[in-house]
Amino acid sequence: MTVISERFERGTGRDPDQRTPVRDPHDGSDREKGRARRIAILGTVGVPGRYGGFETLAENLVHYHAALGSGDNLTVWCSSKDNAERHTRFASADLRYVGLKANGVQSIPYDALSLLDAVRTGHDRLVLLGVSGAMMLPLIRLISRARIITNIDGIEWKRAKWNGPARAFLRASEWAAVRFSHRVIADNEAIADHVRATYGSDCAVIAYGGDHAVAPVGTGGIPEGLPGGYSLSLCRIEPENNVHTILEAFRGLDLPLVFVGNWANSAYGRELKQRYGTCPNLHLLDPVYEPGALRALRAHASVYVHGHSAGGTNPSLVEMMHFGIPVLAHGCVFNRHSTEGKALYFDTSEDLAAQVRGLGAADAGRIGADMQEIARRRYTWDHIGEAYFALFETD
Incomplete structure (x- = not known):
């Protein structure tokens, strides 16, 4: 961009x-x-x-x-x-x-x-x-x-x-x-x-x-040591992507989060990795560029958490929508337009933690199906x- x-x-x-x-x-x-x-x-x-x-x-x-x-x-x-x-x-x-x-x-x-x-x-x-x-x-x-x-x-x-x-x-x-x-x-x-x-x-x-994200490419797999059924977030580590909000929400949850980003590129990222890197349920990974490994990492996620609050339609969001899993997105107007109001939304760490705790299997399946339908209709x-x-x- x-x-x-x-x-x-x-x-x-x-x-x-x-x-x-x-x-x-x-x-x-x-x-x-x-x-x-x-x-x-x-x-x-x-x-x-x-x-x-x-x-x-x-x-x-x-x-x-x-x-x-x-x-x-x-x-x-x-x-x-x-x-x-x-x-x-x-x-x-x-x-x-x-x-x-x-x-x-x-x-x-x-x-x-x-x-x-x-x-x-x-x-x-x-x-x-x-x-x-x-x-x-x-x-x-x-x-x-x-x-x-x-x-x-x-x-x-x-x-x-x-x-x-x-x-x-x-x-x-x-x-x-x-x-x-x-x-x-x-x-x-x-x-x-x-x-x-x-x-x-x-x-x-x-x-x-975003349909290139689900194309079968490469032979990479997910990094060793990651748990099953994790939530996934990936972005550039910047305040406007609400990285601190997401990490703080999951620190208080007994659920695994895999967060992929360029932690070393800013004081903000380094401070967050130092503060949250020792939490046992938080897995803070450096950027993953190999297409096969990135696809595998996304395909094994059970929830996608999207913290972007600025810009417009974010490529990483529309790519993840093709995987058919529930999306929890920051409640800015851009994300609501991109997901047609059918995702779950948060503004604070407390909002996000409550959404994750309340997400049942039926709702997760419905939201994931909605995300995939929108992606196939609009984002190819x-x-x-x-x-x-x-x-x-x-x-």
């Missing part, structure tokens, strides 16, 4: 088994004029996705493009600093590189240079993921007729971790993205409501796919790819 903070980390659907039919490559207004579109995906570390939600989105848009058999040209901009092997192709996409890191403060010039290079190389659909480079959009509108489609991600400037100057820049970038993009994408209806209320502009609501990559490429055709 390519807004600065995420880089520090970083409708109706159909059954995921039903593949999207290949469309006529001559459909669409540009094709009627006898030329293929040149689509640029900008604002990520690159593909294949190894970093965060926007990278996973970019990779799956490439896969959708390949399956579509489209005559459009697709290019993904990548960071040469974050990709040791500089491949020139990935599936059906060309890859181009910028010699800056795609994360942190460097994300601003990284996105700006990527946008300028996309215009210079004749791309007529610029898909900007995140708002770090949005201050460049007024210039892009002056020098190019390319259509700009920006996914603004979450309401980043409201995150508590940002100081005054960073918050002001993020807010200005959000304004520029809405003002100078031809189309704006929100990943959650609550984000779309914010855009309408703040800027008087409408936007498309397109979330993320076929559905997401179709929505993005429909925007490319109409714009």
Whole structure:
């Protein structure tokens, strides 16, 4: 996810088994004029996705493009600093590189240079993921007729971790993205409501796919020594993800919790691991990246606890919904939209402990089935790819 903070980390659907039919490559207004579109995906570390939600989105848009058999040209901009092997192709996409890191403060010039290079190389659909480079959009509108489609991600400037100057820049970038993009994408209806209320502009609501999380990949298993029937939580260890709230709730329960995160990356994480790491029912694991091991860890969980309270639709939530287990989520509006109000919700440690104690087998089965039904209907990559490429055709 390519807004600065995420880089520090970083409708109706159909059954995921039903593949999207290949469309006529001559459909669409540009094709009627006898030329293929040149689509640029900008604002990520690159593909294949190894970093965060926007990278996973970019990779799956490439896969959708390949399956579509489209005559459009697709290019993904990548960071040469974050990709040791500089491949020139990935599936059906060309890859181009910028010699800056795609994360942190460097994300601003990284996105700006990527946008300028996309215009210079004749791309007529610029898909900007995140708002770090949005201050460049007024210039892009002056020098190019390319259509700009920006996914603004979450309401980043409201995150508590940002100081005054960073918050002001993020807010200005959000304004520029809405003002100078031809189309704006929100990943959650609550984000779309914010855009309408703040800027008087409408936007498309397109979330993320999560069905890749249940794909049979790799041969990894769960780490040794974990109990059966555990609750699972996994996230970047940040205050807005309510890690302290979850740990405090489970410390008072005689139930196992497996919590996966980057504990060593911040004073907040280190302090929490020191305080709670000796509790016998709490298993605090470092990040798990191997796809097979991550899938096994999720598949063996009996409950998923989701503490994110900022941003929009969170990829880790929609991925877990595909596993068909009950979700206990922070009660923010974003999570309620993502789960259609059918999960269980908490705001405090006391709320969460009470929800866990009161969760019976019948309710757990019903909630898990609801989560899986929503995920299969709304959060598959076929559905997401179709929505993005429909925007490319109409714009």
